[in-house]
Amino acid sequence: MQRLTQLAGGLSSPAILILVIWCAALFSVAVGPIDYPGQPSIVVLTVVGSGIALFLLGYGGGRVLFVRYFSRQVEMPPLSRRTLNRIVIATSLFGIVGIALVALDRTVLSGVSNSAYSELLRCAPGLVDAISIKRTPLLYAGYAMFSFGFVSVVLFLLKGEEITGWAAALAQLSIVSPVGYAVLYSGRMPILFVLVLIAVAILVRLAQGRPPLPRGHYLMVKTVAAIGLFAVYSSAIWASRQNFCIQMSPLITELQQEMELKAPSGVANKPPETDEKITATDISKRIAGARAAPPPEQKSTSADAVLAMMLEAWNVKPRGYVISAIESNRLSARGAMIGLSTYFYLTHGVRTIDIVWHARDKFTPKWGVYEIGVLSPLLRVFFPNNQQVEALEAELKSAMIYGFFPTVWGAAFIDFGLIGAIIYILIWGVVAGWSAAGNKRCDLMTPLLLLVFVLASILLSVVQGPLGMANSALVLVSTVVTGFMIDFARLRSGSPEDAGELQLKGSAT
Numbered sequence: 001m002q003r004l005t006q007l008a009g010g011l012s013s014p015a016i017l018i019l020v021i022w023c024a025a026l027f028s029v030a031v032g033p034i035d036y037p038g039q040p041s042i043v044v045l046t047v048v049g050s051g052i053a054l055f056l057l058g059y060g061g062g063r064v065l066f067v068r069y070f071s072r073q074v075e076m077p078p079l080s081r082r083t084l085n086r087i088v089i090a091t092s093l094f095g096i097v098g099i100a101l102v103a104l105d106r107t108v109l110s111g112v113s114n115s116a117y118s119e120l121l122r123c124a125p126g127l128v129d130a131i132s133i134k135r136t137p138l139l140y141a142g143y144a145m146f147s148f149g150f151v152s153v154v155l156f157l158l159k160g161e162e163i164t165g166w167a168a169a170l171a172q173l174s175i176v177s178p179v180g181y182a183v184l185y186s187g188r189m190p191i192l193f194v195l196v197l198i199a200v201a202i203l204v205r206l207a208q209g210r211p212p213l214p215r216g217h218y219l220m221v222k223t224v225a226a227i228g229l230f231a232v233y234s235s236a237i238w239a240s241r242q243n244f245c246i247q248m249s250p251l252i253t254e255l256q257q258e259m260e261l262k263a264p265s266g267v268a269n270k271p272p273e274t275d276e277k278i279t280a281t282d283i284s285k286r287i288a289g290a291r292a293a294p295p296p297e298q299k300s301t302s303a304d305a306v307l308a309m310m311l312e313a314w315n316v317k318p319r320g321y322v323i324s325a326i327e328s329n330r331l332s333a334r335g336a337m338i339g340l341s342t343y344f345y346l347t348h349g350v351r352t353i354d355i356v357w358h359a360r361d362k363f364t365p366k367w368g369v370y371e372i373g374v375l376s377p378l379l380r381v382f383f384p385n386n387q388q389v390e391a392l393e394a395e396l397k398s399a400m401i402y403g404f405f406p407t408v409w410g411a412a413f414i415d416f417g418l419i420g421a422i423i424y425i426l427i428w429g430v431v432a433g434w435s436a437a438g439n440k441r442c443d444l445m446t447p448l449l450l451l452v453f454v455l456a457s458i459l460l461s462v463v464q465g466p467l468g469m470a471n472s473a474l475v476l477v478s479t480v481v482t483g484f485m486i487d488f489a490r491l492r493s494g495s496p497e498d499a500g501e502l503q504l505k506g507s508a509t
Contacts, residue, residue: 029347035319062436081162091482092173095148116284117287146474155445163214318336359398370468373468412424
């Protein structure tokens with residue numbers, strides 16, 4: 001147990017974890033089952049090395065910042081269980097009600113079948129400007145609230161021994177927030193994100209010398225079940241999306257042609273006017289008609305078919321040992337494609353760094369529009385004349401990375417330019433150092449919750465930046481708000497109940 005605690009203590013340090021993760025990522029690209037020609041290149045190694053150096057510089061500054069200006073808060077009185085339970089209930093209800101409002105708007109009030117519409121946009125994201133979907137204030141209220149569900153789950157795992165009754169039940173039920181968000185938008189990243197947050201919470205508990213999960217509630221069984229269900233869901237949604245996109249390809253082509261014809265003449269990348277967009281009722285009927293068409297002819301599932309599919313879709317190919325395993329029937333072609341697609345999903349960002357660097361002159365700063373997902377629909381709805389979203393899509397398509405993950409380094413550059421990316425990475429490092437120092441020197445909740453978020457962002461940095469994972473910018477805001485609520489409650493702990501608890505603890509001492 002002591003060795004496990006020491007190992008967890010090392011990995012719970014953002015400085016150590018970022019080195020481990022990126023060494024593993026580069027090694028995986030170099031020798032993994034997918035052959036990325038020429039990767040990792042000298043450009044990639046230079047960018048990654050420079051980015052890590054900047055992060056570590058900010059990390060050191062963040063530690064110094066906490067020691068000089070925040071360490072005096074160590075002497076704050078403890079938080080009562082009743083207050084903690086109240087805050088957990090509040091964050092849980094915010095998350096559950098928030099995702100319920102989003103679901104109500106998307107599935108009932110939008111005027112279109114949500115599952116089909118979301119899958120259609122996964123196949124052809126550019127069609128979002130061609131279809132007129134009703135959006136009610138409930139959707140925006142839900143977006144402002146649902147991310148608290150992520151925080152509630154993490155808070156329960158960190159403080160589960162002190163959280164009881166309805167608070168414990170609601171905190172566990174808050175898992176519906178990320179799961180519901182993933183299902184509503186036909187994605188996988190929200191579930192992956194919350195599973196990473198859970199893994200990091202376990203890591204932090206082990207580093208503190210505590211059991212990996214709070215006792216009771218059958219949490220180990222639930223955690224294993226959640227991971228297993230995610231694996232099944234991930235496989236199923238990949239296969240479903242592939243079949244749906246093939247089936248909808250004639251309709252997608254038709255809609256794209258209509259969009260080009262309706263675009264204002266002489267204006268590049270300009271979406272159709274609102275009254276010329278396809279209505280929700282019309283798109284539902286056309287999707288239903290496309291689904292009623294005869295299913296496409298099944299293609300061969302040989303090793304050659306797998307190779308051809310990967311070359312066409314991703315411009316990569318499997319390693320020789322993967323092809324050999326398929327040809328010898330030790331590995332089915334379908335199983336190989338599911339495994340390779342997941343591997344590509346998590347590793348192709350390394351190659352994207354190279355592409356972004358060579359196409360760097362094509363990008364202009366987008367100031368968060370690229371990473372912060374909630375900004376795109378807000379700009380489309382409330383600022384229809386703003387061309388940031390259209391310009392971003394055009395730049396990504398020109399660089400041939402539209403729809404691909406950029407890693408934290410590529411995302412920082414695309415969103416903020418070179419100087420802005422340097423500042424962005426430094427701030428990320430400062431937050432990491434501040435939260436790590438706070439976690440070691442005091443028992444405040446804000447540093448602890450921020451540390452979990454930062455460690456999760458490092459684990460997923462091979463895919464996206466800290467603000468770009470399943471609307472993680474909203475999760476970050478919810479994390480800070482929740483941490484402040486708890487620590488502020490401690491500042492106000494002059495209530496009779498809290499005073500009584502302090503007196504009892506003093507007597508026991």
